[in-house]
Amino acid sequence: MMLLLLPVGLLLPTVSGWLTLRLVEKEHPVLLNLERWTLGCLLGTTLSMYLSFLAHIAGFMSLSLTGFLGIQVSYFLLVSLLWMRFHVSWHVKPVPSLPKNVRLSKPVTILLATLMCWTLLKLIVGAVILVSTPPYQDDVFNNWNMRGKLFGITNALTLEFAIGNDITAVGGVSSYPPTVSMTKTMLTDMARQWHEGLANSIHFVWFLCVLILVYCTLRRRMPAAWALAGVYGLSSLPLFFMHGVTPYADVFMAAHIFAAVSMLYGAVSAQSDEHSASFLRLGALATGLLVFTKNEALLLYLPVILLLLVFILRHLHAHDVFGEKQVRRTVSNFAMALLLVGAPWILFKLAHNLPFGNAKSVSGLEIAWQEGVAYAIIINTFFEGNWALLIPLLLGCIVFFQKESLRSATVIFTAFFLLLYIGQLPLFFFTGLSTEALNQTGYARGLVQIAPIGVTALFLIVHSVLSPPTAAKD
Amino acid sequence: MYHASVNIRSLLIGTLFLGALAPSHANAMRSAEWSFAGETFESGWEVAGDPSLTSTPEGLRISTTVRSLFGRSVSTADPIDTISLDYKADDYIEAGIYWHEKGRDNDDLTKASLRLAPTNGVGSIYLDMTKYERWERRTDFIGIGLPADSELIINRLRVQGWNPVEKLLVALRSFWTFDSIRPSSINFLWGPHIAFTPIGREMMFKSTPPMEQSANRYFYIVMGIAVAWTVYGIKKYPARKKKAMSTLAGVMAALWITYDIRMGTEFLWNAKHDYDTYLSKPIGQRTFRERSFFTDFAAGAASLVQDRKEYVFLAPQRWPYLGLIRYYTYPIVPTEPEQDGTKDTWVVYKRPDVILNPKNQLESRGVVLTRPGGILHEFETGTFIFREQS
Numbered sequence: 001m002m003l004l005l006l007p008v009g010l011l012l013p014t015v016s017g018w019l020t021l022r023l024v025e026k027e028h029p030v031l032l033n034l035e036r037w038t039l040g041c042l043l044g045t046t047l048s049m050y051l052s053f054l055a056h057i058a059g060f061m062s063l064s065l066t067g068f069l070g071i072q073v074s075y076f077l078l079v080s081l082l083w084m085r086f087h088v089s090w091h092v093k094p095v096p097s098l099p100k101n102v103r104l105s106k107p108v109t110i111l112l113a114t115l116m117c118w119t120l121l122k123l124i125v126g127a128v129i130l131v132s133t134p135p136y137q138d139d140v141f142n143n144w145n146m147r148g149k150l151f152g153i154t155n156a157l158t159l160e161f162a163i164g165n166d167i168t169a170v171g172g173v174s175s176y177p178p179t180v181s182m183t184k185t186m187l188t189d190m191a192r193q194w195h196e197g198l199a200n201s202i203h204f205v206w207f208l209c210v211l212i213l214v215y216c217t218l219r220r221r222m223p224a225a226w227a228l229a230g231v232y233g234l235s236s237l238p239l240f241f242m243h244g245v246t247p248y249a250d251v252f253m254a255a256h257i258f259a260a261v262s263m264l265y266g267a268v269s270a271q272s273d274e275h276s277a278s279f280l281r282l283g284a285l286a287t288g289l290l291v292f293t294k295n296e297a298l299l300l301y302l303p304v305i306l307l308l309l310v311f312i313l314r315h316l317h318a319h320d321v322f323g324e325k326q327v328r329r330t331v332s333n334f335a336m337a338l339l340l341v342g343a344p345w346i347l348f349k350l351a352h353n354l355p356f357g358n359a360k361s362v363s364g365l366e367i368a369w370q371e372g373v374a375y376a377i378i379i380n381t382f383f384e385g386n387w388a389l390l391i392p393l394l395l396g397c398i399v400f401f402q403k404e405s406l407r408s409a410t411v412i413f414t415a416f417f418l419l420l421y422i423g424q425l426p427l428f429f430f431t432g433l434s435t436e437a438l439n440q441t442g443y444a445r446g447l448v449q450i451a452p453i454g455v456t457a458l459f460l461i462v463h464s465v466l467s468p469p470t471a472a473k474d
Numbered sequence: 475m476y477h478a479s480v481n482i483r484s485l486l487i488g489t490l491f492l493g494a495l496a497p498s499h500a501n502a503m504r505s506a507e508w509s510f511a512g513e514t515f516e517s518g519w520e521v522a523g524d525p526s527l528t529s530t531p532e533g534l535r536i537s538t539t540v541r542s543l544f545g546r547s548v549s550t551a552d553p554i555d556t557i558s559l560d561y562k563a564d565d566y567i568e569a570g571i572y573w574h575e576k577g578r579d580n581d582d583l584t585k586a587s588l589r590l591a592p593t594n595g596v597g598s599i600y601l602d603m604t605k606y607e608r609w610e611r612r613t614d615f616i617g618i619g620l621p622a623d624s625e626l627i628i629n630r631l632r633v634q635g636w637n638p639v640e641k642l643l644v645a646l647r648s649f650w651t652f653d654s655i656r657p658s659s660i661n662f663l664w665g666p667h668i669a670f671t672p673i674g675r676e677m678m679f680k681s682t683p684p685m686e687q688s689a690n691r692y693f694y695i696v697m698g699i700a701v702a703w704t705v706y707g708i709k710k711y712p713a714r715k716k717k718a719m720s721t722l723a724g725v726m727a728a729l730w731i732t733y734d735i736r737m738g739t740e741f742l743w744n745a746k747h748d749y750d751t752y753l754s755k756p757i758g759q760r761t762f763r764e765r766s767f768f769t770d771f772a773a774g775a776a777s778l779v780q781d782r783k784e785y786v787f788l789a790p791q792r793w794p795y796l797g798l799i800r801y802y803t804y805p806i807v808p809t810e811p812e813q814d815g816t817k818d819t820w821v822v823y824k825r826p827d828v829i830l831n832p833k834n835q836l837e838s839r840g841v842v843l844t845r846p847g848g849i850l851h852e853f854e855t856g857t858f859i860f861r862e863q864s
Contacts, residue, residue, distance in 0.1 A: 135798065136762070146797075243660070384664055385663040388733045388737070
């Protein structure tokens with residue numbers, strides 16, 4: 001019964017998120033209905049937690065149910081009022097049409113239906129395991145759930161507590177943005193007690209969010225059957241699935257990364273400048289909030305997203321899709337989103353001497369060749385069960401089908417994946433972070449975070465190789 | 475990929491046909507066994523060095539003062555894939571397995587290191603000899619080499635060999651052999667592995683990393699062949715490019731789905747295990763993976779320390795129990811015995827060395843740990859909550 005509090009707790013953030021997205025889209029909505037509700041839930045929850053964080057450090061609220069509700073109601077009222085103000089004056093254009101669905105042969109229909117049932121079975125069993133088994137993995141009881149419980153008990157963003165297996169150590173995981181743990185605090189505050197299943201249940205929502213977002217992104221470019229196959233592809237990655245049904249934050253991070261990058265992709269593949277502009281405004285919002293998810297966002301993902309943004313704006317400007325004014329507006333949107341979210345968080349970190357690395361400081365890393373890393377990476381990537389056949393297939397497709405993967409809009413996904421993947425290898429090869437590869441910890445988590453990007457790129461490439469361009473629906 | 479289906483089908487039928495035609499004796503596993511228990515000792519054994527041999531009820535006791543070898547000739551008609559040794563030892567022994575390679579002098583033996591761990595009673599060690607590059611399946615001599623000043627009781631020595639059909643069947647079964655969820659599963663999953671001997675299959679996920687081959691290499695072989703075939707087909711019949719690409723995509727999809735079924739079934743198998751051992755059991759009888767009944771213990775401890783600020787926690791090792799118990803009892807925190815503080819409650823998990831002495835004090839290996847008090851709740855011997863008298 002406690003689990004019924006999950007939808008109750010997510011109701012206001014989701015509706016507020018939906019309204020925020022509509023306000024950002026303005027007169028040119030580009031998201032599918034399902035996509036807007038999904039993004040509303042994902043970004044709305046993160047935005048609510050960010051606003052709670054701001055209000056809390058400003059001394060306006062404690063991390064109690066009343067405090068969380070106060071912020072959520074205020075946020076809802078604000079966006080509702082803005083929505084009512086603008087909605088009446090807008091001449092809302094229709095959402096771009098989707099590619100036509102194709103008639104499938106009976107064997108393909110049966111195969112697809114079987115795979116969907118199989119995936120559904122795994123998801124249901126995974127959800128049951130997630131909410132009904134005790135804390136097991138290290139970061140659950142030493143970080144995410146522990147901090148959620150801590151915030152709930154102290155009603156504050158407490159940074160100092162006994163950490164890991166040490167009795168008196170301080171710091172480390174407190175450097176992570178508190179979004180995941182605060183969401184757990186908010187949910188369990190509604191239950192008036194710490195409830196393990198309820199605290200864990202939000203992870204399944206984030207898992208579903210990323211699956212749905214991949215579906216919607218693919219659906220904009222291909223028939224529903226293909227998009228469903230893409231969802232199947234992502235959910236069938238063994239380590240990604242394991243993370244989806246474990247209270248870890250990497251799928252949460254993956255969902256936010258995908259939200260930001262898929263909007264950039266939408267901007268490049270859109271049919272009109274207004275639609276591109278809508279996608280880029282949404283991308284700015286998602287990128288800003290990305291900073292408030294995990295530490296990797298600031299150091300690893302943000303630079304690549306900004307690099308892609310520069311590439312996109314140059315492309316749109318060169319093809320006369322965007323004028324100078326639109327380019328400047330987009331840059332200012334991104335700058336504002338990053339400033340609004342990034343500045344308070346970075347100042348907070350500096351003020352409390354919290355490290356910027358992945359619970360480790362990135363300053364003072366010594367550069368030296370690290371033995372054994374290449375072998376560990378090859379084994380993890382190609383000879384374990386983590387990624388099924390994704391990596392060789394994706395790399396093979398990029399090599400064999402360069403036109404489809406690198407000289408089309410898909411390049412947003414392939415470039416992001418390759419830049420991130422190849423870009424982080426020197427960290428493992430030449431710095432003390434090599435332990436993350438040798439112990440198979442950080443390296444694999446990094447791939448979990450970009451797995452949705454990789455799967456989407458793979459399906460976009462394969463679809464464009466196998467299917468001629470489909471006409472849009474009338 | 476033209477005519478691929480026909481050719482693959484022909485290949486499969488041909489393989490099955492050849493398997494059926496194989497002589498019946500080729501399907502039998504070959505094994506030879508020498509037992510030394512009950513003071514039995516068969517002839518044919520040879521020694522080198524200066525070992526002292528004594529027959530005992532538990533087996534043949536071999537004591538050495540210098541490096542020694544204990545071995546025998548074996549039939550070259552029967553190939554050997556694995557060696558099993560039942561033995562008893564009090565200390566680690568850096569021993570070796572020796573064999574004779576064809577074409578070398580009789581005295582020129584090849585050695586593979588063998589570390590024998592101390593045993594509690596008679597223990598066993600299984601060696602998959604096919605892992606050694608220089609292993610001679612049809613060797614005519616095998617032996618065990620012992621270092622100087624060592625003592626070992628050999629209870630039984632067994633050699634086994636399997637024919638190709640049997641190995642293929644074991645390999646297929648090993649693909650569907652699952653690994654359990656463990657703390658490292660959040661970072662990596664071993665995935666399917668292929669073993670060619672039953673012993674290798676049984677031991678597959680019991681070592682880190684697994685000793686057997688990753689099944690991925692077989693997937694890659696099939697993928698490579700499919701790609702090569704498609705490239706060849708497109709070059710030969712450019713007009714059929716689209717069909718060839720579709721066939722290639724079909725092969726890749728089939729491989730992906732096979733992989734997913736393997737890994738998905740492993741997940742469901744683990745979920746069923748969790749259901750059988752944890753979810754379906756009442757509190758007090760349930761266990762969770764390798765953490766045993768810690769969850770129920772911690773919940774019980776949390777209720778008994780809730781009126782304290784801190785308590786002393788003892789467990790077999792710090793990880794993962796210290797972090798876990800803190801999570802369960804927070805804001806009441808665990809401390810260690812040497813830490814300062816006002817703690818009168820001791821939460822003890824699986825520490826049979828910690829006992830209540832006749833003066834009602836906790837004691838470990840003769841060292842008194844607490845003032846007199848009483849046990850508030852005992853879960854099992856060595857697992858309890860103790861509180862000092864105020």
